[in-house]
Amino acid sequence: MGWEQIEISVPNCSSLQVISFPVVQLHLNRTAMRASQKDFENAMNQVKLLKKDPGNEAKLKLYALYKQATEGPCNTPKPGVFDLINKAKWDAWNALGSLPKETARQNYVDLVSSLSPSLESSSQVEPGTDRKSTGYETLMVTSEDGITKIMLNRPTKKNALNVEMYHEIMHALKAASEDDSAITVLTGNGDYYSSGNDLTNFTDIPPGGVEEKAKNGAILLREFVGCFIDFPKPLIAMVNGPAVGISVTLLGLFDAVYASDRATFHTPFSHLGQSPEGCSSYTFPKIMSPAKAIEMLVFGKKLTAGEACAQGLVTEVFPDSTFQKEVWTRLKAFAKLPPNAMRISKEIIRNREKEKLHAVNAEECSVLQGRWLSDECMNAVVNFLSRKSKL
Numbered sequence: 001m002g003w004e005q006i007e008i009s010v011p012n013c014s015s016l017q018v019i020s021f022p023v024v025q026l027h028l029n030r031t032a033m034r035a036s037q038k039d040f041e042n043a044m045n046q047v048k049l050l051k052k053d054p055g056n057e058a059k060l061k062l063y064a065l066y067k068q069a070t071e072g073p074c075n076t077p078k079p080g081v082f083d084l085i086n087k088a089k090w091d092a093w094n095a096l097g098s099l100p101k102e103t104a105r106q107n108y109v110d111l112v113s114s115l116s117p118s119l120e121s122s123s124q125v126e127p128g129t130d131r132k133s134t135g136y137e138t139l140m141v142t143s144e145d146g147i148t149k150i151m152l153n154r155p156t157k158k159n160a161l162n163v164e165m166y167h168e169i170m171h172a173l174k175a176a177s178e179d180d181s182a183i184t185v186l187t188g189n190g191d192y193y194s195s196g197n198d199l200t201n202f203t204d205i206p207p208g209g210v211e212e213k214a215k216n217g218a219i220l221l222r223e224f225v226g227c228f229i230d231f232p233k234p235l236i237a238m239v240n241g242p243a244v245g246i247s248v249t250l251l252g253l254f255d256a257v258y259a260s261d262r263a264t265f266h267t268p269f270s271h272l273g274q275s276p277e278g279c280s281s282y283t284f285p286k287i288m289s290p291a292k293a294i295e296m297l298v299f300g301k302k303l304t305a306g307e308a309c310a311q312g313l314v315t316e317v318f319p320d321s322t323f324q325k326e327v328w329t330r331l332k333a334f335a336k337l338p339p340n341a342m343r344i345s346k347e348i349i350r351n352r353e354k355e356k357l358h359a360v361n362a363e364e365c366s367v368l369q370g371r372w373l374s375d376e377c378m379n380a381v382v383n384f385l386s387r388k389s390k391l
């Protein structure tokens, strides 16, 4: 495979289709100044705004500098000789040797600036510019009419949550909790709300092996679910289509759940050798009775939107043809209510459960950490991936 045919997906570089590009001459514009973390973040956002593909060489350089700036010198095993793309990325990163993180950060900022002359220095990025979608690889985030909408945006993967998406959702929730919107909405792009945890998350094994992988996963999951437990404003799910796994369990932490009649709700944890998360081991039995919760969480019974509504998991179901129009009309009316009153009312309703929810979250993550190391789980994941020809 030649360079001109390789598509390189660089973290924080929009995935641009590479067909045939001239090699870009890099003009590093070093300054004596050190780039701040803010400059670095702005540069990462600017990369996404590049109108022209910068070419493979520049993208590899960006990748390497990004990794060096955020993780330090390359210390991961060298990919196999046939793993061309990952090997090229590894080579680029490894070539930076022991370059200090601060220098890598500065070089990254300089490189981005040389690639985007019209955007120039990060300090020229308009403060307070609407964060609309920019800066996110897996989400579309918009804010208008008092509503911040976080849309899961991996439609070709049925909005499966990869590690990047977990981080981006946490970031978007934090930003939404601090912005001037009154309510926050989570929804999915395409035909699915979400197919749950991205099962390819299990394939990227760090040098510390599967134990380290499971430990890191549990830490990330706990932090991720914690953001939902602590979210201070009304949080509404617009379930536009089928929902699987963690995208279902989290619904117990939302303040209202509106669903299209096309939506289904499926938690096949036992099938996957896993156990419930998202505080569902506590919220589901409370919402729908222990027996109904066990049908879902233990036996993996898939519910229709109507059934989920009858059991209290969904607040209201709408015909798919009018779902968007009807729900947005309603949400816009909610968003006109006094925001402080809504926030305080939510707090008084939710606060007495918070401590309990955090304890449940911690316990679920610890149990899952063990489950991820089980043969039952590993076999189920391998089955899915080989069915999908990923192995």
Ligand SMILES: CCCCC/C=C/CC(=O)SCCNC(=O)CCNC(=O)[C@H](O)C(C)(C)COP(=O)(O)OP(=O)(O)OC[C@H]1O[C@@H](n2cnc3c(N)ncnc32)[C@H](O)[C@@H]1OP(=O)(O)O
Pocket: 156, 157, 158, 160, 161, 166, 195, 196, 197, 198, 199, 200, 201, 217, 218, 220, 221, 244, 245, 246, 247, 268, 269, 272, 274, 277, 384, 388
């Ligand atoms: C930090 C870690 C935290 C972990 C928290 C734990 C959470 C637990 C869970 O969430 S368990 C639930 C896990 N999800 C699943 O088991 C769903 C798996 N997917 C499917 O069963 C099916 O894909 C489907 C029913 C969602 C859709 O089937 P359909 O036939 O309509 O479509 P495809 O299968 O062809 O899917 C299209 C492409 O999307 C990829 N994909 C879909 N879901 C996932 C997923 N969860 N993980 C990874 N990839 C997924 C699928 O592989 C196809 O990709 P391709 O086009 O490249 O082949």
